[in-house]
Amino acid sequence: MTQEHKFGMVALLGPPNAGKSTLMNAYLGQKLAIVTPKPQTTRNRISGILTRDDAQVVFLDTPGVHRLRGRMNRFLLDSAWNALASCDAVVLLFDAALYASKPQMFDKEAEPLIEPVRGCRRPVIVALNKVDKVKDKAQLLPFMQRIAEQFPGCEVMPLSALRSQGLDELLDRVLEHLPDGPPMFPEDQISTVPMRFLASEIIREKLFMSLRQELPYSTAVEIELFDESGPSVRIAAAIYASRKNHKGMIIGRGGQNLKLIGQQAREELEELLERKVMLELWVKVKEDWTEHPGFLRSLGLGE
Template structure:
């Protein structure tokens, strides 16, 4: 239907869900054309619920990037899963991201949760570029259709930006008519302070060993924009004394490398010169401390 020969504007919320490391954050960044969520090859990189806002002349899609849904007894992981499952409430569509040719108990658990909501679910089969030959994908797609009454199934390679338009078309059809929820030039609900802290944390995932990044959190203590550059001071919080030395590295070399690469990423984000100072602080057992988690911004 049209009004005054102009298409009616649509807007709504869309939750991106899936188990850890299937490519939810990569997908959102591609849909927005901007890097809002940090990414790494490690599972559980995303810790907080992040909104990404995609606005055109016809619609506004507000994507909710969520932590991967998984089983864990750690307090921090429980908070992350709560943030992800809460995101399913009150949205207009849900995108379940799965990895091509892979199905685990994690996906079964998510499907059980999805059966409790009356919301259209679109399955995105990600990383199809890794399937060779491509026709090996067909039995997987057939099997997927039998698992759940998906509104649509869209194969894609989010990392390469392949097949985004069909997904956007399917999502646009799910949105209700209504005005934009955010200003058209806004692309996220998060502050630049938050994004700067996340870019530092991203480098910790890239440059540290298997376990240490999961025991770290980043807090921006000072963020001051001047005429010449942006001054940022941030603290890397660790759980154990031994982790402090690992983050610092021999002669402070590792933290300097983390800072250098993070600074470059923040400068690209802000399109401005940045001076970044990093410090390391011990906060024993913070990831299992309810009060510490709240103070560090983890939703209850």
Template sequence: MSSSKSGYIAIVGRPNVGKSTLLNHLLEQKISITSRKPQTTRNNVLGIKTVGRVQMLFVDTPGIHKGQDKAINKYMNKTASSALKDVDVVVFVVDKVQWTEEDVWVQQQVANVSCPVIIAINKVDQINDKADLLPHLQRLSEALPNAELVPISALKNQNLDKLEALVTAFLPEGEHFFSEDQITDKSSRFLASEIVREKITRQLGDEVPYQTAVEIEEFVEEGRLITISAAILVERSGQKKMLIGDKGERIKQIGQQARLDMEKLFDSKIMLNLWVKVKRGWSDDERALRSLGFDE
């Protein structure tokens, strides 16, 4: 009988290249929130996939981005960079044939790791002229000569089997860390707060989502019913008004969409109560960030 394999795989890249979508499709289950807006992911999220004797522990990281001196941005960069230490494989996700300053910045960090690196060129289904891909592949192989290159489409599930086979080949032999039916190490409270945050991010314009956080104040399971109460923190009263919407319509919509996702995830009936609180400057206050669980 072949021995088992197990190891950690960091999924890294600049914001908005499709890291969370990739994790969800690899797991065939949604545990990492997604939106078209960059910097949706704030914490490292562990996704566990066990196939026979192989256990892959994928770490979805916040997008590594330059600039922005707020405490929350520094926290997100530190969180993403810390995932590069002590992993067995790095999957560096890039977006089609785009190559920006931020990609270069991530590449410089990835160049320092001692483990195998796979570059996943995502969204290749959106490249109209495939001839554009060749010079890009050339540039990537020059930037990271020892990396394996895999063109994929996370959203369309294209070539993910090849990516998974490569990851498996690189994993060390060893016992599994988690039971085979576990898909994440995150608590139900964390997952519930992330679902609410995703709906806010998808509903609102560019500015407000980055100045919101979700605090779960109650999570009570009684048989097949879970009662969840969550406070949405914003920085200014104008944002509170925007979040609530005309006659409370927007927050009602956010609540309905979040509840449906939670019912699917937790396989239970959900009673969800949401309200909005103004907490000025929370995103640049390290103590406030710690109280919201940002130092986990």
């Protein structure tokens, strides 16, 4: 008798900052999606492949769902809705610690998710993340009630993606909803997204972390060269700023900031690629790129 094997796609959906990327990275035991304390870090749909003896699960990490205008934000939302359309099950993640202290935030953050999730006709599990920060679990009760009203019939599970608590329990429930099927990817493949793209994400994370609050959203990274043919991997990347004065801030006094970004990104790229990396970074100005459809497409934002 052959052992039962499951294969399926699981969309990780939720408001910005709920911990979606942290959860996916925790399942993979490897950092694939970038995580920062700044909302709107995840721009594209990043996938991560978890391979076990009895199952292969493709997690689709998505940008947070929120109400924001502008062309780029529309692309971000489209990518979340595409994941919803192509998955077998949905994990809807919320920041339980936030609602424990500010219960009114739940309605605000859940509102843009209600209709699409109700209409998706897929199994949905609601995960209450960051319970490590909630001392008094009774604080969770008011919005658990709201969850039951807004997402009727969904299972609700507490977890801490950061502390890896409740992860096995959540995965067991998810697996129950996935169809039987053979693995679709080789066991050593960690993502369906090309390395080249993962590289640009790593650089973007270091860039984000180095900048002041308002700047990250108007910057982008494009890989211009990704050459694995030599003994080390050669990568050249352009960082796009939407204003001339931003370029100076990214480079920093005496080039210090850019140097630090390059150093941190190179170290992490070497870990991911398991090879020596030579990294070159350029800063270019492209005004108002967040509203330019062709340029957004060239960055893989939007279809």
